[in-house]
Amino acid sequence: MTTSSSNCPSTSPSTVLGLPLEQGQSSKAWQVFLAASFLVSVPVFFQAPIVRLFPVFSLVLTLFWVGLGWFLYRRPQSRLWGDIILGFSWSWLAGSIYWGWLRAEPLIHIPIEAIGLPFALWCLWKGWGKIGNFFYLGSLLGTAITDLYFYLANVIPYWRKLMTVDVDPALAAPILKSALAEVQTPWGISWAVVLVNILLAVSLWSLKKTELHWWAFAGAVLSTILVDSLFLLAAYIA
Numbered sequence: 062m063t064t065s066s067s068n069c070p071s072t073s074p075s076t077v078l079g080l081p082l083e084q085g086q087s088s089k090a091w092q093v094f095l096a097a098s099f100l101v102s103v104p105v106f107f108q109a110p111i112v113r114l115f116p117v118f119s120l121v122l123t124l125f126w127v128g129l130g131w132f133l134y135r136r137p138q139s140r141l142w143g144d145i146i147l148g149f150s151w152s153w154l155a156g157s158i159y160w161g162w163l164r165a166e167p168l169i170h171i172p173i174e175a176i177g178l179p180f181a182l183w184c185l186w187k188g189w190g191k192i193g194n195f196f197y198l199g200s201l202l203g204t205a206i207t208d209l210y211f212y213l214a215n216v217i218p219y220w221r222k223l224m225t226v227d228v229d230p231a232l233a234a235p236i237l238k239s240a241l242a243e244v245q246t247p248w249g250i251s252w253a254v255v256l257v258n259i260l261l262a263v264s265l266w267s268l269k270k271t272e273l274h275w276w277a278f279a280g281a282v283l284s285t286i287l288v289d290s291l292f293l294l295a296a297y298i299a
Contacts (some may be wrong), residue, residue, distance in 0.1 A: 090276045093145065094268075095195050098287070099111025100149045101203070104147055104156045105288055116161025123157060126150040130193070141192060145277055148193025151177030152200050165224040167208070167217050174204050191274035199267075199278035203260065203285025210256050214249040216240050237296040244293070 112119040127150045144206030152174075159173040178201065181194040211217050219240035226232040243249055260282055267279035 063285075089141070089275055093186035093192065093273050094140065094276045094280040096142070096145055097199070097277040099143065100152075100196065101200055101281050101284040103149075104152060104228055105291075108153060108156050109160065112157055112160045116157065118160060120157040121153070123150055123154045125182050126153050134190075141273070145196050146190040146193065147190060148181070148195070148197040148277075151181065151197045165221055167211070167220045171205055171208055172203055191272075192277045195274040196277040198279050199281030201283075202263070203282050206256050206260060207285060207289055210252055213252045214246075215243050219243070241296045244296075257286055 102203050108119060111122075126146060130143045130146035130150055133139040134147060135143070155174045155176045158176070159170060163169060163173060177197055181197050184190045211220060219236050222236045223233055223240075226236065244253070264279045264283040267275045267282070270276070
């Protein structure tokens with residue numbers, strides 16, 4: 062049975078920023094990390110306007126991502142990228158379903174986002190598609206922690222209001238300001254610090270691994286902090 066390079070034991074370890082990597086794997090590891098970070102931001106900045114206006118089209122686009130991922134996965138020279146795109150397709154599918162038709166109800170956000178979880182766990186049990194499935198798990202973990210913060214900081218009521226107003230910024234701005242006031246309380250700040258540190262700890266622990274799928278996981282988790290920070294900045298500017 063052929064063993065993928067991401068699972069080979071390290072025979073000549075090198076170090077990048079103090080992190081152990083296999084000989085010749087440092088460049089590929091950073092590519093996987095950056096690709097995972099980028100793909101987490103795609104649903105936020107690219108899929109969001111599509112799914113808002115054309116939810117059915119966004120849902121159908123899932124087939125494109127699956128087809129592209131499978132095409133690349135079958136080619137040895139592009140298998141790594143096909144792997145991660147296949148994992149990304151689960152995030153795209155969940156985002157299309159939730160943000161297209163169910164966005165006003167935050168209680169079912171994580172169950173919808175976890176739509177690919179049984180399949181991902183089954184694939185990992187079989188040892189298939191580790192990079193893509195670890196990316197999906199990292200993205201799901203980051204989303205779950207963000208949602209947990211919304212509940213802890215009492216931001217959920219503002220979520221519902223935002224999802225029921227028009228796209229008019231004049232209507233959304235007061236809601237964002239009210240949500241921001243909840244975040245800026247000692248309670249909200251304290252929980253933000255705790256959960257951000259959890260995300261950082263999980264990411265740094267993953268980056269100490271030599272396998273590429275852990276770098277995909279770390280990229281997905283760590284980029285959650287960046288995306289959440291951009292939302293916070295948007296609330297300040299509104």
